Amino acid sequence: MTMKEDLSAFFKDVHWLMDILQNIDAGLVVMNRKYQIELWNNFMQNHSGRVPEDALGKTIFEIFPELPRSWFERKAESVFVLHNATFTTWEQRPYLFRFPHYRPITGTAPHMYQNSTIIPLVDTRGNVEHICLIVYDVTDTAVNKIAQQQAHKQLQELSRIDHLTGLYNRGFWESRLIQEFKRFDRYQLNSTLVMFDIDHFKKVNDTYGHTVGDDVIREVSRALRSQLRDLDIAGRYGGEEFGVILTGTTAEGAAVFAERLRNTIENLVVHSEGQEVKFTISLGINQLDESTPDHRAWIEKADQALYQSKEGGRNRYTIF
Amino acid sequence: MTRSLLTEDQRDCLQEITNVAMGQAGDRLARLLDVFVILSIPHVSVLKPTDIVMALQALNRESEEPIFGVCQGFIGGGLAGEAMLIFNNTDFDDLARLLKYEPSEDIQARNELLMDTANVLNGACLKGLAEQLDTHFSFGPPMLLGQHCNITDLVQSNSMRWNEALVVEINYSIENHRINCDLLLVIAEQSLAGLIEKLNYMLD
Numbered sequence: 001m002t003m004k005e006d007l008s009a010f011f012k013d014v015h016w017l018m019d020i021l022q023n024i025d026a027g028l029v030v031m032n033r034k035y036q037i038e039l040w041n042n043f044m045q046n047h048s049g050r051v052p053e054d055a056l057g058k059t060i061f062e063i064f065p066e067l068p069r070s071w072f073e074r075k076a077e078s079v080f081v082l083h084n085a086t087f088t089t090w091e092q093r094p095y096l097f098r099f100p101h102y103r104p105i106t107g108t109a110p111h112m113y114q115n116s117t118i119i120p121l122v123d124t125r126g127n128v129e130h131i132c133l134i135v136y137d138v139t140d141t142a143v144n145k146i147a148q149q150q151a152h153k154q155l156q157e158l159s160r161i162d163h164l165t166g167l168y169n170r171g172f173w174e175s176r177l178i179q180e181f182k183r184f185d186r187y188q189l190n191s192t193l194v195m196f197d198i199d200h201f202k203k204v205n206d207t208y209g210h211t212v213g214d215d216v217i218r219e220v221s222r223a224l225r226s227q228l229r230d231l232d233i234a235g236r237y238g239g240e241e242f243g244v245i246l247t248g249t250t251a252e253g254a255a256v257f258a259e260r261l262r263n264t265i266e267n268l269v270v271h272s273e274g275q276e277v278k279f280t281i282s283l284g285i286n287q288l289d290e291s292t293p294d295h296r297a298w299i300e301k302a303d304q305a306l307y308q309s310k311e312g313g314r315n316r317y318t319i320f
Numbered sequence: 321m322t323r324s325l326l327t328e329d330q331r332d333c334l335q336e337i338t339n340v341a342m343g344q345a346g347d348r349l350a351r352l353l354d355v356f357v358i359l360s361i362p363h364v365s366v367l368k369p370t371d372i373v374m375a376l377q378a379l380n381r382e383s384e385e386p387i388f389g390v391c392q393g394f395i396g397g398g399l400a401g402e403a404m405l406i407f408n409n410t411d412f413d414d415l416a417r418l419l420k421y422e423p424s425e426d427i428q429a430r431n432e433l434l435m436d437t438a439n440v441l442n443g444a445c446l447k448g449l450a451e452q453l454d455t456h457f458s459f460g461p462p463m464l465l466g467q468h469c470n471i472t473d474l475v476q477s478n479s480m481r482w483n484e485a486l487v488v489e490i491n492y493s494i495e496n497h498r499i500n501c502d503l504l505l506v507i508a509e510q511s512l513a514g515l516i517e518k519l520n521y522m523l524d
Binding site for chain 2: 092
């Protein structure tokens with residue numbers, strides 16, 4: 001092969017390689033030690049709207065002021081020092097460069113989600129004076145994953161919530177009760193359980209029908225929810241029985257809560273199916289202490305107090 | 321004990337070259353982080369999928385705190401595997417200070433810290449190993465175990481498509497910092513050919 005043929009073959013190879021680099025569906029940016037841009041491929045040009053003449057020679061931070069400098073330098077430093085590629089994922093940082101999403105029909109996100117890799121470019125003497133940033137468009141993957149996570153979360157919520165009242169269902173509420181019991185076991189933080197039910201609920205159902213009964217339960221839950229604090233845990237324990245765990249609260253504090261709720265319900269008028277229904281609740285309170293061996297015993301104590309309220313004439317609370 | 325995967329000589333040779341590789345890794349890390357990194361002598365063994373699951377479960381039990389692990393695939397020179405870094409007894413604020421990150425309560429920031437740490441430690445060690453074997457590895461992005469699922473759910477023995485794997489175990493700790501992690505290089509039996517060839521070449 002002549003020298004000339006050799007050279008032309010070499011140029012053909014380089015030409016091909018450049019074509020590939022320019023047209024590959026990933027962003028390529030070569031930077032030097034000062035983060036000045038030395039290569040800027042089509043992907044970067046098209047998505048950023050900056051032509052190479054504009055980008056080359058400028059630092060990446062001038063072109064993308066939104067790129068956090070210290071964060072990026074820290075990543076890149078390990079590539080320069082260790083000659084070791086480094087990665088960013090959309091889960092940690094949704095994007096490096098804010099490229100608006102460009103597909104009007106199948107575009108699913110306001111911006112492009114990006115994964116990226118920074119690789120060292122080793123020169124002939126074995127030094128790394130340049131790094132190459134490779135940017136991948138992972139919007140579709142990210143959007144699918146996020147949708148999946150949301151669906152999962154919704155399912156989880158659904159499996160925890162009682163349909164009628166919007167409170168926790170019995171299963172999930174009991175698991176929270178167990179957790180709270182264990183927390184007390186370890187840290188001895190105050191925690192008080194309030195159990196209550198609707199007085200003569202069977203009579204409400206028999207007199208007005210189940211639709212009205214359901215409305216009564218719903219209104220009680222609404223009144224209860226409006227009086228809960230952030231850390232209180234309320235659940236529907238049975239048909240017309242409710243449980244509330246008041247974290248960080250003593251029996252005295254719970255009594256204030258119970259009295260307020262009792263008073264609210266006593267003054268509540270439920271309008272349902274053209275009827276006006278008034279009713280009351282009875283409550284039992286028990287503050288957790290060392291004498292309670294497990295969470296079942298805790299419920300039992302609050303239930304016993306509730307029973308005493310019933311015996312004592314209803315529409316009242318009792319502390320165990 | 322390495323049973324059938326490697327001969328005694330091959331195992332000794334591997335232990336030797338990983339030891340050299342770790343020396344280089346320690347040197348690189350010292351330059352990047354400006355601290356003295358204490359590396360254990362690599363321990364080479366053969367494990368079954370159930371052993372790996374049990375090891376993870378044991379880690380899970382020992383501590384009340386959740387353990388964190390990061391996996392990263394590597395491939396090159398007829399050899400392929402996965403590096404798994406497990407953070408045992410690590411103070412994340414201390415780790416953040418060491419890597420010059422802002423200490424943060426944010427979970428995403430902590431995850432990024434873990435992945436970057438794993439990438440740096442894995443990279444340092446595997447780069448040394450690749451040099452010793454006169455090859456070059458490609459790396460996949462690091463993946464945080466337990467981000468989407470429980471660590472032991474993820475590593476189910478019945479979903480692993482191998483019977484035996486060569487495992488090189490290295491313990492890292494960093495002087496004057498509460499940072500301690502185990503690095504496991506797991507190389508499944510079907511991905512060993514290139515390594516054995518290289519080891520035999522060195523032994524000749």
